[in-house]
Amino acid sequence: MKILLTGAAGFVGRHVLRALLEASHEVIALVHGESDLGPAGGGRLVSVKGDLRARELYDRLPGPVDAVISLAQSAHYRDFPGKADDIFAVNVEAAFLLADWARRTGVTRFVLVSSGGARAQESHVWGSEPAKRATPIDFYLSSKLCAEVILRAYRGYFRTLVMCRPFFIYGPGQSPQMLIPRLVRSIRNGEPLQLQGRDGLRLNPVYVEDVARALARSVELDGFAEFDIGGPQELTLREIGEAIARRIGREALFSEAPGEPENLVARRSDAYARLGVKATSFDEGLNRLIEAHGIEH
Helix, strand or coil, X not given: CEEEEEXXXXXXXXXXXXXXXXXXXXXXXEECCCCCCCCXXXXXXXXXXXXXXXXXXXXXXXXXXXXXXXXXXXXXXXCCCCCHHHHHHHHHHHHHHHHHHHHHHCCCEEEEECCCCHHHHHXXXXXXXXXXXXXXXXXXXXXXXXXXXXXXXXXXXXXEEEEEEECCEECCCCCCCCHHHHHHHHHXXXXXXXXXXXXCCEECCEEHHHHHHHHHHHCCCCEEEEEEECCCCCEEHHHHHHHHHHHHCCCCCEEEECXXXXXXXXXXXXXXXXXXXXXXXHHHHHHHHHHHHCCCC
16 A cells, blocks of 8 residues: 555654565655655655645645554644644644545545544543543643644545544653653652652553554455554553562662552543554563663663
8 A cells, every 4th residue: 555654753653664664655745844744665665854744735735645643643742732722733733634535536535543542531521520520621632632632523425534532551661750751760760750649650562563563464454443552461560660670780769659540541442453553562572671771780
């Protein structure tokens, strides 16, 4: 297939790009700014510079293409309300513009990459009144949910429409500001991890290459599909901290605060089975991350 991939220069995007090229697809990689994607994939990679927020971009996107993987997202997830305009423009308006461009140009397969955190916003919008009151609204995650809702309206225009919600992606090369790298840094520096309750947040972090392979294969599905993509193990923040400490030979320190911890675990689904992806254990993924970053005893 010929596939348009947005967000190709990002942490996840580079892994998805490699997975698509390894599967012998042709890829048009849309990048913002002066991003270097490395060696061209044997003539099957074309890099296009452009800003998804600019409507004129959609008049010069190369075509025809068979599929779109919409992976681009605003980098300002911590900057509300200061960067609310960018969050909305990239996460919502650009998703609409891309879907409508795909419809008009005859694209038959569309994959939208959302966020596991969008689920908490669902309870605020569609849950019971107590759930709505208990769940704070997060502008960034609400924007991801808005994009999902908008894309559902296009369901009848694509042979394939897939919604993917990855949960707590981690792996080599990730920004040090993201969860797992932050935990590694804190334990290495002897800083206590902050826990809500005794054990803290429960989650199932997913290795970046598993997400990339799942997304690369999702374009081959037919019909409509929704997937939570999480790792194979449910772990508390305490358990994750202890695993990191064992691996780097440091003591894990914790600070407990009163309250009920959140549960942000991906819903069980047949995603890995349907997509033929083998899930990476947390210990194995953590080992790869630590080795890649040179973090040893």
